[in-house]
Amino acid sequence: MDQIARYFFDFSLMSAYWPDILRGFLITIEMSILTVLIGVPLGLAIAILRLYGFGPLNALIILYIDFFRSIPQLVLIVLTYFALPSFGLVLSPFTATVVALAIVLSAFSEEIFWAGINAVSKGQWEAGRSTGLGFNQTLAYIILPQVVRISIPPLTNRAIGISKGTTLGSVVAVPELLNVTSSIQSNVANPTALTAGALLFLALFLPFVRFTRWLERAYAHPRS
Amino acid sequence: MPASADAIVAIDDLRKCFGNVEVLRGINLKVGKGEAVAIVGSSGSGKSTCLRCINRLEEPTTGTIRVGGQEVTGAKVDLNLLRQRIGMVFQGINLYPHMTAVGNVTLALRKVAGLGKAQAEQKARHHLDLVGLAHKADSYPAQLSGGQQQRVGIARAMALEPQVMLFDEPTSALDPELVSEVLNVMVRTKEMGMTMIVVTHEMHFARDVADRVVFIDHGAVLAEGTPEEILVSPQHQRIRDFVTRSRA
Numbered sequence: 525m526d527q528i529a530r531y532f533f534d535f536s537l538m539s540a541y542w543p544d545i546l547r548g549f550l551i552t553i554e555m556s557i558l559t560v561l562i563g564v565p566l567g568l569a570i571a572i573l574r575l576y577g578f579g580p581l582n583a584l585i586i587l588y589i590d591f592f593r594s595i596p597q598l599v600l601i602v603l604t605y606f607a608l609p610s611f612g613l614v615l616s617p618f619t620a621t622v623v624a625l626a627i628v629l630s631a632f633s634e635e636i637f638w639a640g641i642n643a644v645s646k647g648q649w650e651a652g653r654s655t656g657l658g659f660n661q662t663l664a665y666i667i668l669p670q671v672v673r674i675s676i677p678p679l680t681n682r683a684i685g686i687s688k689g690t691t692l693g694s695v696v697a698v699p700e701l702l703n704v705t706s707s708i709q710s711n712v713a714n715p716t717a718l719t720a721g722a723l724l725f726l727a728l729f730l731p732f733v734r735f736t737r738w739l740e741r742a743y744a745h746p747r748s
Numbered sequence: 749m750p751a752s753a754d755a756i757v758a759i760d761d762l763r764k765c766f767g768n769v770e771v772l773r774g775i776n777l778k779v780g781k782g783e784a785v786a787i788v789g790s791s792g793s794g795k796s797t798c799l800r801c802i803n804r805l806e807e808p809t810t811g812t813i814r815v816g817g818q819e820v821t822g823a824k825v826d827l828n829l830l831r832q833r834i835g836m837v838f839q840g841i842n843l844y845p846h847m848t849a850v851g852n853v854t855l856a857l858r859k860v861a862g863l864g865k866a867q868a869e870q871k872a873r874h875h876l877d878l879v880g881l882a883h884k885a886d887s888y889p890a891q892l893s894g895g896q897q898q899r900v901g902i903a904r905a906m907a908l909e910p911q912v913m914l915f916d917e918p919t920s921a922l923d924p925e926l927v928s929e930v931l932n933v934m935v936r937t938k939e940m941g942m943t944m945i946v947v948t949h950e951m952h953f954a955r956d957v958a959d960r961v962v963f964i965d966h967g968a969v970l971a972e973g974t975p976e977e978i979l980v981s982p983q984h985q986r987i988r989d990f991v992t993r994s995r996a
Contacts, residue, residue, distance in 0.1 A: 645840070645842070647838060647840040647841075647842035648842060648844065650805055650836075650838065650842065651836075651838065651842035651843070651844070651901075651904075652844075652855075652856075653805070653831065654803055654805065654831055654834075654835075654836040654838075654905075655831065655832070655835075655855070655856035655860060655904065655905070655908060656828045656829065656830075656831040656832035656856055656860040656908070657828070657855070657856060657859055657860055658828050661859050661860075665855055665859065666844050666855075669846045670845065670846055673846070743846075745845055745846045745888050745890070746888045746890050746891050
Protein backbone atom coordinates (compact mmCIF):
# COMPACT_ATOMS: atom_id res chain seq x y z
CA MET A 525 0.00 0.00 0.00
CA ASP A 526 2.81 2.30 1.00
CA GLN A 527 4.57 1.47 -2.20
CA ILE A 528 1.56 2.33 -4.31
CA ALA A 529 1.26 5.67 -2.55
CA ARG A 530 4.96 6.37 -3.09
CA TYR A 531 5.02 5.37 -6.77
CA PHE A 532 1.71 6.66 -8.03
CA PHE A 533 0.50 9.33 -5.66
CA ASP A 534 3.60 11.27 -4.60
CA PHE A 535 2.27 14.61 -5.74
CA SER A 536 4.97 16.55 -3.84
CA LEU A 537 7.35 15.49 -6.62
CA MET A 538 5.11 17.19 -9.14
CA SER A 539 5.22 20.69 -7.71
CA ALA A 540 7.84 21.94 -10.16
CA TYR A 541 6.10 20.37 -13.12
CA TRP A 542 2.52 21.57 -12.76
CA PRO A 543 2.91 24.37 -15.32
CA ASP A 544 4.22 21.87 -17.91
CA ILE A 545 1.45 19.40 -17.10
CA LEU A 546 -1.22 22.06 -17.40
CA ARG A 547 0.21 23.29 -20.70
CA GLY A 548 0.09 19.70 -21.98
CA PHE A 549 -3.46 19.39 -20.70
CA LEU A 550 -4.54 22.52 -22.55
CA ILE A 551 -3.00 21.22 -25.78
CA THR A 552 -4.86 17.93 -25.35
CA ILE A 553 -8.12 19.79 -24.80
CA GLU A 554 -7.55 21.96 -27.85
CA MET A 555 -6.71 18.99 -30.04
CA SER A 556 -9.72 16.98 -28.83
CA ILE A 557 -12.15 19.81 -29.36
CA LEU A 558 -10.77 20.65 -32.79
CA THR A 559 -10.84 17.00 -33.84
CA VAL A 560 -14.52 16.69 -32.88
CA LEU A 561 -15.48 20.11 -34.29
CA ILE A 562 -13.90 19.29 -37.65
CA GLY A 563 -14.45 15.53 -37.83
CA VAL A 564 -18.16 15.27 -36.95
CA PRO A 565 -19.49 18.07 -39.21
CA LEU A 566 -17.23 16.81 -42.01
CA GLY A 567 -18.71 13.33 -41.55
CA LEU A 568 -22.23 14.78 -41.69
CA ALA A 569 -21.39 16.75 -44.83
CA ILE A 570 -20.02 13.64 -46.52
CA ALA A 571 -23.10 11.62 -45.54
CA ILE A 572 -25.35 14.30 -47.05
CA LEU A 573 -23.24 14.42 -50.19
CA ARG A 574 -23.57 10.64 -50.42
CA LEU A 575 -27.33 10.99 -50.11
CA TYR A 576 -27.47 13.05 -53.30
CA GLY A 577 -26.14 9.93 -55.00
CA PHE A 578 -23.82 11.15 -57.74
CA GLY A 579 -22.46 7.77 -58.92
CA PRO A 580 -18.71 8.39 -59.32
CA LEU A 581 -18.59 10.68 -56.30
CA ASN A 582 -20.23 8.02 -54.14
CA ALA A 583 -17.60 5.50 -55.20
CA LEU A 584 -14.93 7.98 -54.07
CA ILE A 585 -16.73 8.60 -50.79
CA ILE A 586 -16.93 4.89 -50.03
CA LEU A 587 -13.23 4.53 -50.86
CA TYR A 588 -12.43 7.42 -48.50
CA ILE A 589 -14.51 5.97 -45.67
CA ASP A 590 -13.18 2.45 -45.98
CA PHE A 591 -9.58 3.63 -46.26
CA PHE A 592 -9.61 5.96 -43.27
CA ARG A 593 -11.51 3.55 -41.08
CA SER A 594 -8.94 0.86 -41.78
CA ILE A 595 -5.64 2.72 -41.51
CA PRO A 596 -4.10 2.92 -37.99
CA GLN A 597 -4.28 6.47 -36.62
CA LEU A 598 -0.62 6.38 -35.66
CA VAL A 599 0.42 5.65 -39.25
CA LEU A 600 -1.84 8.39 -40.55
CA ILE A 601 -0.38 10.96 -38.15
CA VAL A 602 3.16 10.00 -39.15
CA LEU A 603 2.26 10.15 -42.85
CA THR A 604 0.53 13.52 -42.48
CA TYR A 605 3.52 15.01 -40.72
CA PHE A 606 6.42 13.41 -42.61
CA ALA A 607 5.01 12.67 -46.08
CA LEU A 608 2.91 15.75 -46.88
CA PRO A 609 5.94 18.11 -46.94
CA SER A 610 7.11 16.19 -50.05
CA PHE A 611 3.93 17.52 -51.69
CA GLY A 612 4.70 21.02 -50.52
CA LEU A 613 2.36 20.91 -47.50
CA VAL A 614 4.20 21.49 -44.26
CA LEU A 615 2.07 21.15 -41.14
CA SER A 616 3.03 21.73 -37.54
CA PRO A 617 2.98 18.59 -35.36
CA PHE A 618 -0.15 19.91 -33.68
CA THR A 619 -1.98 20.56 -36.96
CA ALA A 620 -0.85 17.28 -38.51
CA THR A 621 -2.25 15.33 -35.55
CA VAL A 622 -5.56 17.16 -35.58
CA VAL A 623 -5.94 16.82 -39.35
CA ALA A 624 -5.21 13.08 -39.25
CA LEU A 625 -7.57 12.40 -36.34
CA ALA A 626 -10.34 14.61 -37.76
CA ILE A 627 -10.20 12.72 -41.05
CA VAL A 628 -10.49 9.39 -39.25
CA LEU A 629 -13.38 10.71 -37.13
CA SER A 630 -15.11 12.07 -40.25
CA ALA A 631 -14.99 8.61 -41.85
CA PHE A 632 -16.48 6.93 -38.79
CA SER A 633 -19.10 9.59 -38.21
CA GLU A 634 -20.12 9.50 -41.88
CA GLU A 635 -20.96 5.83 -41.44
CA ILE A 636 -22.90 6.58 -38.26
CA PHE A 637 -24.89 9.39 -39.90
CA TRP A 638 -25.44 7.27 -43.00
CA ALA A 639 -26.84 4.43 -40.91
CA GLY A 640 -29.05 7.00 -39.15
CA ILE A 641 -30.34 8.38 -42.44
CA ASN A 642 -31.24 4.87 -43.57
CA ALA A 643 -32.93 4.14 -40.25
CA VAL A 644 -35.49 6.92 -40.82
CA SER A 645 -38.40 5.40 -42.69
CA LYS A 646 -39.07 6.20 -46.33
CA GLY A 647 -42.54 7.30 -45.25
CA GLN A 648 -41.04 10.36 -43.54
CA TRP A 649 -39.60 11.48 -46.87
CA GLU A 650 -42.89 10.81 -48.63
CA ALA A 651 -44.90 12.69 -46.02
CA GLY A 652 -42.65 15.73 -46.34
CA ARG A 653 -42.47 15.69 -50.12
CA SER A 654 -46.24 15.14 -50.41
CA THR A 655 -46.86 18.47 -48.70
CA GLY A 656 -44.68 20.25 -51.24
CA LEU A 657 -41.47 20.43 -49.24
CA GLY A 658 -38.39 20.09 -51.46
CA PHE A 659 -35.68 17.47 -51.03
CA ASN A 660 -33.42 19.81 -49.05
CA GLN A 661 -36.24 21.09 -46.86
CA THR A 662 -37.41 17.57 -46.08
CA LEU A 663 -33.84 16.63 -45.24
CA ALA A 664 -33.29 19.66 -43.01
CA TYR A 665 -36.58 19.82 -41.12
CA ILE A 666 -37.74 16.20 -41.01
CA ILE A 667 -34.93 13.74 -41.61
CA LEU A 668 -31.81 15.25 -40.02
CA PRO A 669 -33.32 16.05 -36.62
CA GLN A 670 -34.25 12.38 -36.33
CA VAL A 671 -30.84 11.29 -37.63
CA VAL A 672 -28.95 13.44 -35.15
CA ARG A 673 -30.95 12.02 -32.27
CA ILE A 674 -30.23 8.39 -33.11
CA SER A 675 -26.61 9.14 -33.98
CA ILE A 676 -25.57 10.81 -30.73
CA PRO A 677 -24.79 7.69 -28.64
CA PRO A 678 -22.58 5.95 -31.26
CA LEU A 679 -21.01 9.31 -32.18
CA THR A 680 -20.09 9.92 -28.56
CA ASN A 681 -18.29 6.59 -28.38
CA ARG A 682 -16.37 7.30 -31.54
CA ALA A 683 -15.53 10.87 -30.67
CA ILE A 684 -14.12 9.86 -27.30
CA GLY A 685 -12.20 6.93 -28.76
CA ILE A 686 -10.61 9.09 -31.41
CA SER A 687 -9.99 12.08 -29.14
CA LYS A 688 -7.94 9.76 -26.95
CA GLY A 689 -5.85 9.30 -30.08
CA THR A 690 -4.48 12.80 -29.42
CA THR A 691 -1.94 10.97 -27.23
CA LEU A 692 -0.52 9.58 -30.46
CA GLY A 693 0.59 13.13 -31.28
CA SER A 694 3.64 12.37 -29.12
CA VAL A 695 5.16 10.48 -32.05
CA VAL A 696 5.52 13.77 -33.91
CA ALA A 697 6.54 15.55 -30.71
CA VAL A 698 3.32 17.38 -29.87
CA PRO A 699 3.76 18.40 -26.22
CA GLU A 700 0.35 17.01 -25.31
CA LEU A 701 -0.60 15.67 -21.89
CA LEU A 702 0.67 12.10 -22.16
CA ASN A 703 3.90 13.20 -23.82
CA VAL A 704 4.59 15.74 -21.07
CA THR A 705 3.71 13.43 -18.22
CA SER A 706 5.74 10.50 -19.49
CA SER A 707 8.78 12.80 -19.89
CA ILE A 708 8.33 13.92 -16.30
CA GLN A 709 8.04 10.30 -15.27
CA SER A 710 11.48 9.64 -16.82
CA ASN A 711 12.99 12.75 -15.25
CA VAL A 712 11.89 12.11 -11.68
CA ALA A 713 11.84 8.32 -11.98
CA ASN A 714 8.34 8.22 -10.53
CA PRO A 715 5.08 7.46 -12.37
CA THR A 716 2.98 9.89 -10.30
CA ALA A 717 3.07 12.15 -13.36
CA LEU A 718 1.09 9.53 -15.28
CA THR A 719 -1.45 9.41 -12.46
CA ALA A 720 -1.82 13.17 -12.75
CA GLY A 721 -2.23 12.76 -16.52
CA ALA A 722 -4.86 10.08 -16.09
CA LEU A 723 -6.82 12.22 -13.62
CA LEU A 724 -6.75 15.11 -16.07
CA PHE A 725 -7.97 12.87 -18.91
CA LEU A 726 -10.87 11.93 -16.67
CA ALA A 727 -11.47 15.59 -15.97
CA LEU A 728 -11.62 16.19 -19.71
CA PHE A 729 -13.78 13.29 -20.86
CA LEU A 730 -16.27 12.98 -18.01
CA PRO A 731 -17.81 16.42 -18.69
CA PHE A 732 -17.78 15.54 -22.39
CA VAL A 733 -19.78 12.38 -21.73
CA ARG A 734 -22.17 14.33 -19.50
CA PHE A 735 -22.57 16.91 -22.25
CA THR A 736 -23.54 14.27 -24.82
CA ARG A 737 -26.04 12.75 -22.39
CA TRP A 738 -27.57 16.20 -22.10
CA LEU A 739 -27.61 16.45 -25.92
CA GLU A 740 -29.42 13.11 -26.13
CA ARG A 741 -32.09 14.42 -23.79
CA ALA A 742 -32.34 17.71 -25.65
CA TYR A 743 -33.01 15.85 -28.90
CA ALA A 744 -35.32 13.29 -27.36
CA HIS A 745 -39.03 13.34 -28.03
CA PRO A 746 -41.68 11.47 -26.08
CA ARG A 747 -41.82 7.86 -27.12
CA SER A 748 -44.95 6.62 -25.43
CA MET B 749 -68.69 10.24 -65.08
CA PRO B 750 -68.10 13.99 -65.29
CA ALA B 751 -66.93 15.56 -68.53
CA SER B 752 -63.17 16.04 -68.70
CA ALA B 753 -63.54 19.82 -68.73
CA ASP B 754 -64.62 20.04 -65.09
CA ALA B 755 -62.60 17.08 -63.87
CA ILE B 756 -60.24 17.89 -61.00
CA VAL B 757 -58.25 14.75 -61.69
CA ALA B 758 -58.03 13.20 -65.15
CA ILE B 759 -55.93 10.08 -65.65
CA ASP B 760 -55.41 8.98 -69.21
CA ASP B 761 -53.92 5.62 -70.18
CA LEU B 762 -51.64 5.48 -67.12
CA ARG B 763 -49.07 2.70 -67.25
CA LYS B 764 -46.45 1.84 -64.67
CA CYS B 765 -43.76 -0.81 -64.85
CA PHE B 766 -41.53 -1.99 -62.04
CA GLY B 767 -38.74 -3.63 -64.01
CA ASN B 768 -40.45 -6.10 -66.31
CA VAL B 769 -43.66 -6.18 -64.33
CA GLU B 770 -46.42 -3.95 -65.62
CA VAL B 771 -48.46 -3.13 -62.52
CA LEU B 772 -50.70 -0.51 -64.16
CA ARG B 773 -51.94 -1.43 -67.60
CA GLY B 774 -53.68 1.61 -68.98
CA ILE B 775 -55.79 3.23 -66.26
CA ASN B 776 -58.38 5.83 -67.24
CA LEU B 777 -60.14 7.74 -64.51
CA LYS B 778 -61.82 11.11 -64.12
CA VAL B 779 -62.82 12.64 -60.83
CA GLY B 780 -65.11 15.65 -60.71
CA LYS B 781 -65.06 18.52 -58.23
CA GLY B 782 -66.41 17.54 -54.85
CA GLU B 783 -66.64 13.92 -55.85
CA ALA B 784 -65.50 11.10 -53.54
CA VAL B 785 -64.19 8.12 -55.45
CA ALA B 786 -63.31 4.87 -53.73
CA ILE B 787 -60.75 2.65 -55.40
CA VAL B 788 -61.13 -0.95 -54.35
CA GLY B 789 -59.56 -4.20 -55.42
CA SER B 790 -57.43 -7.07 -54.17
CA SER B 791 -54.04 -6.35 -52.68
CA GLY B 792 -51.42 -6.19 -55.39
CA SER B 793 -53.97 -4.99 -57.94
CA GLY B 794 -52.10 -1.67 -58.37
CA LYS B 795 -54.59 0.64 -56.66
CA SER B 796 -52.05 2.24 -54.31
CA THR B 797 -49.53 2.62 -57.12
CA CYS B 798 -52.19 4.36 -59.19
CA LEU B 799 -52.92 6.78 -56.34
CA ARG B 800 -49.22 7.47 -55.77
CA CYS B 801 -48.75 8.32 -59.44
CA ILE B 802 -51.16 11.24 -59.05
CA ASN B 803 -48.71 13.22 -56.90
CA ARG B 804 -45.76 11.43 -58.47
CA LEU B 805 -44.54 9.62 -55.42
CA GLU B 806 -44.38 6.96 -58.11
CA GLU B 807 -43.17 8.03 -61.52
CA PRO B 808 -45.65 7.00 -64.24
CA THR B 809 -44.02 5.05 -67.05
CA THR B 810 -46.40 6.43 -69.69
CA GLY B 811 -49.74 8.17 -69.79
CA THR B 812 -50.89 11.59 -68.68
CA ILE B 813 -52.39 12.82 -65.44
CA ARG B 814 -53.98 16.23 -65.04
CA VAL B 815 -54.86 17.84 -61.75
CA GLY B 816 -56.96 21.00 -61.90
CA GLY B 817 -56.41 21.06 -65.65
CA GLN B 818 -52.65 21.16 -65.27
CA GLU B 819 -50.47 18.30 -66.39
CA VAL B 820 -48.73 16.44 -63.57
CA THR B 821 -46.60 14.31 -65.79
CA GLY B 822 -43.92 15.97 -67.86
CA ALA B 823 -40.43 17.17 -67.20
CA LYS B 824 -41.03 20.86 -66.59
CA VAL B 825 -43.66 20.47 -63.90
CA ASP B 826 -42.89 22.23 -60.60
CA LEU B 827 -43.42 19.17 -58.40
CA ASN B 828 -43.39 21.03 -55.12
CA LEU B 829 -45.99 23.53 -56.27
CA LEU B 830 -48.08 20.70 -57.64
CA ARG B 831 -47.93 18.63 -54.48
CA GLN B 832 -49.07 21.57 -52.41
CA ARG B 833 -52.39 21.27 -54.25
CA ILE B 834 -52.65 17.49 -53.73
CA GLY B 835 -53.08 16.37 -50.14
CA MET B 836 -52.07 12.87 -49.18
CA VAL B 837 -52.86 10.65 -46.22
CA PHE B 838 -50.79 7.51 -45.77
CA GLN B 839 -51.45 4.00 -44.57
CA GLY B 840 -48.33 4.33 -42.42
CA ILE B 841 -49.57 7.76 -41.14
CA ASN B 842 -45.98 9.11 -41.17
CA LEU B 843 -46.31 11.92 -38.68
CA TYR B 844 -42.99 13.59 -37.87
CA PRO B 845 -42.17 12.05 -34.47
CA HIS B 846 -39.99 14.96 -33.31
CA MET B 847 -42.73 17.55 -33.72
CA THR B 848 -45.99 18.12 -31.87
CA ALA B 849 -49.32 17.72 -33.67
CA VAL B 850 -49.43 21.45 -34.37
CA GLY B 851 -45.78 21.35 -35.46
CA ASN B 852 -46.62 18.61 -37.95
CA VAL B 853 -49.31 20.81 -39.47
CA THR B 854 -47.42 24.12 -39.44
CA LEU B 855 -44.23 22.88 -41.11
CA ALA B 856 -45.52 22.97 -44.69
CA LEU B 857 -47.71 26.00 -43.96
CA ARG B 858 -44.58 27.93 -43.07
CA LYS B 859 -42.00 26.46 -45.45
CA VAL B 860 -44.20 25.78 -48.47
CA ALA B 861 -47.20 28.10 -48.23
CA GLY B 862 -44.95 30.81 -46.76
CA LEU B 863 -47.21 31.81 -43.87
CA GLY B 864 -45.80 33.65 -40.88
CA LYS B 865 -45.41 31.88 -37.56
CA ALA B 866 -48.57 33.18 -35.91
CA GLN B 867 -50.70 32.80 -39.00
CA ALA B 868 -49.51 29.23 -39.62
CA GLU B 869 -50.10 28.29 -36.02
CA GLN B 870 -53.60 29.73 -36.06
CA LYS B 871 -54.45 27.86 -39.24
CA ALA B 872 -52.95 24.62 -37.95
CA ARG B 873 -54.98 24.82 -34.75
CA HIS B 874 -58.11 25.51 -36.78
CA HIS B 875 -57.54 22.38 -38.87
CA LEU B 876 -56.75 20.29 -35.79
CA ASP B 877 -60.04 21.56 -34.38
CA LEU B 878 -61.84 20.39 -37.54
CA VAL B 879 -60.59 16.84 -36.93
CA GLY B 880 -61.57 17.11 -33.26
CA LEU B 881 -58.07 17.37 -31.86
CA ALA B 882 -57.77 20.96 -30.68
CA HIS B 883 -57.00 19.64 -27.19
CA LYS B 884 -54.13 17.46 -28.51
CA ALA B 885 -52.41 20.17 -30.53
CA ASP B 886 -49.35 20.21 -28.30
CA SER B 887 -48.99 16.44 -27.96
CA TYR B 888 -46.29 14.48 -29.72
CA PRO B 889 -47.34 11.67 -32.11
CA ALA B 890 -46.18 9.01 -29.66
CA GLN B 891 -48.61 10.42 -27.10
CA LEU B 892 -51.56 9.97 -29.47
CA SER B 893 -53.56 6.88 -30.40
CA GLY B 894 -53.30 5.58 -33.96
CA GLY B 895 -56.68 7.07 -34.81
CA GLN B 896 -55.69 10.46 -33.42
CA GLN B 897 -52.39 10.32 -35.31
CA GLN B 898 -54.19 9.68 -38.57
CA ARG B 899 -56.57 12.58 -37.89
CA VAL B 900 -53.51 14.81 -37.46
CA GLY B 901 -52.29 13.35 -40.77
CA ILE B 902 -55.54 14.47 -42.39
CA ALA B 903 -55.27 17.94 -40.80
CA ARG B 904 -51.69 18.23 -42.02
CA ALA B 905 -52.80 17.64 -45.62
CA MET B 906 -56.04 19.65 -45.40
CA ALA B 907 -54.37 22.72 -43.94
CA LEU B 908 -52.71 23.37 -47.30
CA GLU B 909 -56.21 23.63 -48.84
CA PRO B 910 -55.54 21.18 -51.65
CA GLN B 911 -57.72 20.71 -54.71
CA VAL B 912 -57.88 16.99 -54.08
CA MET B 913 -57.14 14.66 -51.19
CA LEU B 914 -55.59 11.27 -51.77
CA PHE B 915 -56.17 8.65 -49.07
CA ASP B 916 -53.97 5.57 -49.31
CA GLU B 917 -55.62 2.91 -47.13
CA PRO B 918 -55.90 5.42 -44.28
CA THR B 919 -57.37 2.97 -41.78
CA SER B 920 -55.50 -0.24 -42.65
CA ALA B 921 -52.85 0.20 -39.96
CA LEU B 922 -55.35 1.01 -37.20
CA ASP B 923 -56.88 -1.10 -34.48
CA PRO B 924 -60.48 -1.91 -35.46
CA GLU B 925 -61.99 0.25 -32.72
CA LEU B 926 -60.07 3.30 -33.96
CA VAL B 927 -61.20 3.03 -37.57
CA SER B 928 -64.54 4.80 -37.21
CA GLU B 929 -63.14 8.05 -35.77
CA VAL B 930 -60.95 8.39 -38.88
CA LEU B 931 -63.78 7.48 -41.25
CA ASN B 932 -65.99 10.06 -39.53
CA VAL B 933 -63.40 12.75 -40.20
CA MET B 934 -63.27 11.63 -43.83
CA VAL B 935 -67.06 11.90 -44.10
CA ARG B 936 -66.85 15.44 -42.74
CA THR B 937 -64.08 16.20 -45.22
CA LYS B 938 -66.37 15.14 -48.02
CA GLU B 939 -69.22 17.21 -46.61
CA MET B 940 -66.92 20.23 -46.76
CA GLY B 941 -66.85 19.72 -50.51
CA MET B 942 -63.36 18.26 -50.80
CA THR B 943 -62.60 16.13 -53.82
CA MET B 944 -61.35 12.77 -52.57
CA ILE B 945 -59.79 9.64 -54.00
CA VAL B 946 -59.71 6.89 -51.42
CA VAL B 947 -57.95 3.57 -51.78
CA THR B 948 -59.67 1.47 -49.16
CA HIS B 949 -60.57 -1.93 -47.84
CA GLU B 950 -63.45 -0.44 -45.85
CA MET B 951 -66.38 -1.71 -47.88
CA HIS B 952 -68.98 0.10 -45.83
CA PHE B 953 -67.15 3.38 -46.37
CA ALA B 954 -67.03 2.70 -50.12
CA ARG B 955 -70.70 1.75 -50.08
CA ASP B 956 -72.06 4.48 -47.82
CA VAL B 957 -69.84 7.49 -48.50
CA ALA B 958 -68.31 7.24 -51.96
CA ASP B 959 -70.13 8.74 -54.91
CA ARG B 960 -68.45 6.30 -57.20
CA VAL B 961 -66.53 3.06 -56.82
CA VAL B 962 -63.73 2.02 -59.14
CA PHE B 963 -62.72 -1.62 -59.07
CA ILE B 964 -59.13 -2.19 -60.15
CA ASP B 965 -57.99 -5.67 -61.04
CA HIS B 966 -54.53 -6.62 -62.34
CA GLY B 967 -53.60 -3.02 -63.06
CA ALA B 968 -56.71 -2.07 -65.03
CA VAL B 969 -60.15 -0.70 -64.23
CA LEU B 970 -62.43 -3.73 -64.33
CA ALA B 971 -65.59 -1.81 -63.53
CA GLU B 972 -66.75 1.53 -62.21
CA GLY B 973 -70.10 2.90 -61.18
CA THR B 974 -72.21 3.77 -58.19
CA PRO B 975 -71.50 1.83 -54.98
CA GLU B 976 -74.82 0.08 -55.61
CA GLU B 977 -73.76 -1.10 -59.07
CA ILE B 978 -70.27 -2.23 -58.09
CA LEU B 979 -70.60 -3.54 -54.55
CA VAL B 980 -74.22 -4.50 -54.06
CA SER B 981 -75.11 -6.10 -57.38
CA PRO B 982 -71.80 -6.60 -59.18
CA GLN B 983 -71.83 -7.83 -62.76
CA HIS B 984 -68.39 -9.46 -62.72
CA GLN B 985 -67.66 -12.76 -61.04
CA ARG B 986 -64.26 -11.34 -59.93
CA ILE B 987 -66.00 -8.53 -58.05
CA ARG B 988 -68.66 -10.83 -56.60
CA ASP B 989 -65.88 -13.02 -55.18
CA PHE B 990 -64.08 -9.96 -53.82
CA VAL B 991 -67.19 -8.56 -52.17
CA THR B 992 -68.02 -11.92 -50.62
CA ARG B 993 -64.50 -12.26 -49.25
CA SER B 994 -64.54 -8.70 -47.89
CA ARG B 995 -67.72 -9.39 -45.94
CA ALA B 996 -66.29 -12.50 -44.35
